Amino acid sequence: MRAMDGFDRFGNPESRSFDLGSGDEDRIRGERILLYHCPVPDGPVAAGELTRMMAERGLHLEVHHAPPTRCDLTAGMLAGYTQLWYLSGQTPTLSRQQIQLIADFVGQGNGLAIWADNEPFYADANLLAQALIGCRFSGDKQADRVMTPGAERSRGHFLDHQLTQGVNNLYEGITICTIDAAPPTVTLLGRSHDGQYCMGCYEADGRRVVLDTGFTKLYPDRLHRSAGLGRYLSNIAFWLAKGSRDVEYRLLTSGRESIAAVRQGTSAAAYPFSVAKPAATICVLQWDSPATMQLTLCAPDGTVASHVSSCSPIRVGLQAYLPGTWSAEVTGVDTAGALVPYVLRATQSTAVRVDTLPAQRGGDADGQVIMPFYFLCDVSGSMAGDMDDLAKGLATLHHGLLAEPIVNDLVMMSVILFNDSARTVVPLTAPEDVTLPALPAAAGLTNYSAAFQEFRHRFETDRARLKGTGHRVYRPCVYFLTDGEPTDQNYLQTFEALMTSRNNPAHPYFCAFGFRDASETTLRALAYADAGGPHKRGRWFLALQGHSVQQALASTVEVIGQSILQSARSAVDGAPEVALPAAIPGMVGDRGSA
Numbered sequence: 001m002r003a004m005d006g007f008d009r010f011g012n013p014e015s016r017s018f019d020l021g022s023g024d025e026d027r028i029r030g031e032r033i034l035l036y037h038c039p040v041p042d043g044p045v046a047a048g049e050l051t052r053m054m055a056e057r058g059l060h061l062e063v064h065h066a067p068p069t070r071c072d073l074t075a076g077m078l079a080g081y082t083q084l085w086y087l088s089g090q091t092p093t094l095s096r097q098q099i100q101l102i103a104d105f106v107g108q109g110n111g112l113a114i115w116a117d118n119e120p121f122y123a124d125a126n127l128l129a130q131a132l133i134g135c136r137f138s139g140d141k142q143a144d145r146v147m148t149p150g151a152e153r154s155r156g157h158f159l160d161h162q163l164t165q166g167v168n169n170l171y172e173g174i175t176i177c178t179i180d181a182a183p184p185t186v187t188l189l190g191r192s193h194d195g196q197y198c199m200g201c202y203e204a205d206g207r208r209v210v211l212d213t214g215f216t217k218l219y220p221d222r223l224h225r226s227a228g229l230g231r232y233l234s235n236i237a238f239w240l241a242k243g244s245r246d247v248e249y250r251l252l253t254s255g256r257e258s259i260a261a262v263r264q265g266t267s268a269a270a271y272p273f274s275v276a277k278p279a280a281t282i283c284v285l286q287w288d289s290p291a292t293m294q295l296t297l298c299a300p301d302g303t304v305a306s307h308v309s310s311c312s313p314i315r316v317g318l319q320a321y322l323p324g325t326w327s328a329e330v331t332g333v334d335t336a337g338a339l340v341p342y343v344l345r346a347t348q349s350t351a352v353r354v355d356t357l358p359a360q361r362g363g364d365a366d367g368q369v370i371m372p373f374y375f376l377c378d379v380s381g382s383m384a385g386d387m388d389d390l391a392k393g394l395a396t397l398h399h400g401l402l403a404e405p406i407v408n409d410l411v412m413m414s415v416i417l418f419n420d421s422a423r424t425v426v427p428l429t430a431p432e433d434v435t436l437p438a439l440p441a442a443a444g445l446t447n448y449s450a451a452f453q454e455f456r457h458r459f460e461t462d463r464a465r466l467k468g469t470g471h472r473v474y475r476p477c478v479y480f481l482t483d484g485e486p487t488d489q490n491y492l493q494t495f496e497a498l499m500t501s502r503n504n505p506a507h508p509y510f511c512a513f514g515f516r517d518a519s520e521t522t523l524r525a526l527a528y529a530d531a532g533g534p535h536k537r538g539r540w541f542l543a544l545q546g547h548s549v550q551q552a553l554a555s556t557v558e559v560i561g562q563s564i565l566q567s568a569r570s571a572v573d574g575a576p577e578v579a580l581p582a583a584i585p586g587m588v589g590d591r592g593s594a
Helices: 047-055 096-107 123-132 229-240 381-402 405-410 448-468 491-499 520-526 549-572
Strands: 032-037 060-065 083-087 111-115 136-142 146-149 175-180 186-191 197-204 207-212 247-251 271-275 281-286 292-298 304-309 314-318 324-334 343-349 369-378 411-418 422-429 477-482 509-514 539-543 587-591
Touching (some): 083 123, 096 207, 111 123, 123 136, 123 207, 292 314, 304 314, 381 405, 381 549, 405 549, 422 448, 491 520
Parallel strands (some): 032 060, 032 083, 111 207, 369 411
Antiparallel strands (some): 136 175, 197 207, 539 587
């Protein structure tokens, strides 16, 4: 219908840059979605297409078909997933224990999408919605029409929300039910032409739930023939992902009536936007055509940051966490005379803390930021069969960092090995200056305290050295890898004394990875809770039973590399922030306890 001017035949913007969080996929990459599919008589969802769609966002979606007459969902089945999409059947099958299991899953910061449909296909959906949110589903109405943006609770319209970003026309579903008796904590996002509240969401205390009353839109004959569904589903997956929490995304170029574009040597009108409370603010500019573009960001106090690049996207951020009216401006520096379409969004961290160490603010404020990452690796006797895999993993990580030029300017890495004692085998330095040594034979016990003591000593020395050369040293991040329980009895006392804010104002972000005989209880205790608020709690991960150390190390190294790269990019944007991993395939994990 409008494909020639940047819209698809349904009137929605074609560019994937309009998807929620586009260009920020590193936040969620590697997370897994379980689509639990209760029996329905008219066929399964388009599993292959949904899997491909999620893979484009860096997510892994897997479909599990429930037995005919019961729900077989268990804690083991949910382990390793950060989202559950529950497609309800026509008879109730969830037990009280399973409802509590799902409630606990959501309470741990994981996402839930409840998919209902016309009566009676909301039996389990009602059990979940009533228990977790306090609302229910009811009714049986013919829908089969397309909604457009509009006022709250008006028929045939949906609200502007992160879940509807980049959507101009959205299919209702074939026959649908309605969200009934919704409390104020539920945002009713859309109302069908016949008055059914057909989509909604819930967000409170770190819990996120999506409600949809027309799961027929997931069927193979509807998924690609229906308006806006691809982007709507992509937005749901990103919004529910663990890695996207504490961040708000706002499209400054909405794509409602036209696609924003700029010519060479001209600037588009400034895009003003309001920030109600202190927030780390970053603007992201994306375009598809060959061009050199400039993005300029202005804070309420007049502070300006700007960047020019021929590579999309451009990210510009400011460390001035000021509420008020900000503005962004896009300039076509070199577009070869063509009109270049673009997408501009503002990204705001909703839980801000300035993490530059207090002792380093002031005199060296204009120096280069350095983000230090320390790898504490267990080489005790139980690792004897895994040393080659550990060496390979470190080499793969190092090679990946060398391939990213921005990393070399902003990131330094160090490797500490520990068993009975601990020693630094790679001093803190830029990746291009790192020479990985041959690892020693595995031997000895697993002395956690020795590792913590070596890190603390080394970081204090490294910090003083870097400050002496005019650098600003960001709060360090520790990746702790072990295959077993500590053999020293006082490891927690040592950890609290050296690695937490109680006795160390420069305490690190801490991310613990466990394999083989490591326990969840021990790892959870090391994922230090007070690292700057709920979004800055440490992380812990434990390999699932049956997942080999070799597989776990390979997955861990890949996700750590993404974590470091995303952290470095935040420093380029002007708002450095350590991006701890959110999920790892084959491992269960979470943030530290409050």
